[in-house]
Amino acid sequence: MAFLADALSRVKPSATIAVSQKKRELEAQGLKVIGLEMGEPDFDTPDNVKEAAIAAIRRGETKYTPVSGIKPLREAIAAKFKRENNLDYDWTQTIVGTGGKHILFNALMATLNPGDEVVIPSPYWVSYPEMVALCGGTPVFAQTTLEDNFKLKAEALEAAITPKTKWLILNSPSNPSGAAYTGDELKVIADVLLKHPQVWVLTDDMYEHLIYGDFQYRTIAEVEPKLIDRTLTMNGVSKAYAMTGWRIGYAAGPIELIKAMDKIQSQQTSGTSSVSQWAAVEALNGPQDFVAKNKAIFQSRRDLVVSMLNQATGINCPTPEGAFYVYPSCAGLIGKKTESGKVIETDEDFVTELLLSEQVAVVHGSAFGLGPNFRISYATSEELLEEACKRIQRFAASLR
Ligand SMILES: Cc1ncc(COP(=O)(O)O)c(C=O)c1O
Structure with a gap:
């Protein structure tokens, strides 16, 4: 054996x-x-964020936190989604994890049964297919091309969807290609998804703040509000605020999914580091220069x-x-x-x-x-x- x-x-x-x-x-x-x-x-990491963490340590914020995160951080996340993405999430619809990676993993773990398929546009961040496989699901790749600037087209998405598809993972801007979808490009994808009510979207918006020129950042639930009940909008402080080592990622989505992710986290890591959570409150609520x-x-x-x-x-x-x-x-x-x-x-x-x-x-x-x-x-x-x-x-x- x-x-x-x-x-x-x-x-x-x-x-x-x-x-x-x-x-x-x-x-x-x-x-x-x-x-x-x-x-x-x-x-x-910016000084104001470091100072907030030091102050949290001095105040004695050094104990277990609620599994889904401290309320001030969950409120800051809901406020960020409203302010920057025009998304209405109640703070109870948010969850904080140990990095964006943890959020993705728990969302997949909470939803995948053997045989369930997850559509992943190629090129993809190396962890997506591995996480899907670890959670017992099957990754299904939808190819993009250099000519299309590595952006998923409706036909490729349509061809990848089957009755077993549970999720589409979207990542904009993308690791590894840097490609980011405009609102119009997201609408095309959303229109395909509207025809397939069994498919949810896991949107990994980790690089949201790293966009250049006059590019306007959009996320799919904002572009197509009809998808809000089957979208998990994931983001984090790692890349935007140079906080990779603090291990804070977060997401917002339908309450049943958030509760399921909380249940997994309660038996797995509990709440993430209390000090890092207070640092993230400052990152999201503090000056953005x-x-x-x-x-x-x-x-x-x-x-x-x-x-x-x-x-x-x-x-x-x-x-x-x-x-x-x-x-x-x-x-x-x-x-x-x-x-x-x-x-x-x-x-x-x-x-x-x-x-x-x-x-x-x-x-x-x-x-x-x-x-x-x-x-x-x-x-x-x-x-x-x-x-x-x-x-x-x-x-x-x-x-x-
Ligand atoms: C596309 C993408 N999503 C998520 C993550 C994970 O972020 P974190 O460090 O917060 O777990 C990364 C990190 O490289 C990434 O490139």
């Missing part, structure tokens, strides 16, 4: 972490690697990276609307040889050889379900980004 659970055999290790591991091996040999593989803002300032910095990095990559031989990089990722195609380099004679057959070969020859760590697109592409996280300084893009240009030009 095997000791480890069968469920584990359904789960793949994270490709991002595997690239980081290879990067560390090269660093151990004394090489200086530019790491563009991790999805984490390089800024520090941090968000605008960082948005400008990210936009200038995005423009630099897109322009430099498009100057590289064989690389085609669309300009994404948001997040801090670009997802260029390396189709023009497939079949070519490195100077040492290695043929680049896949995007994984491309990223491996790039790392070995030029010490730039990026993640291959096949890990996100669409290739030949690669993902660059531009959450690092312009200086490093410029150097990394020069090395990518040099590597691309060296292939024959």
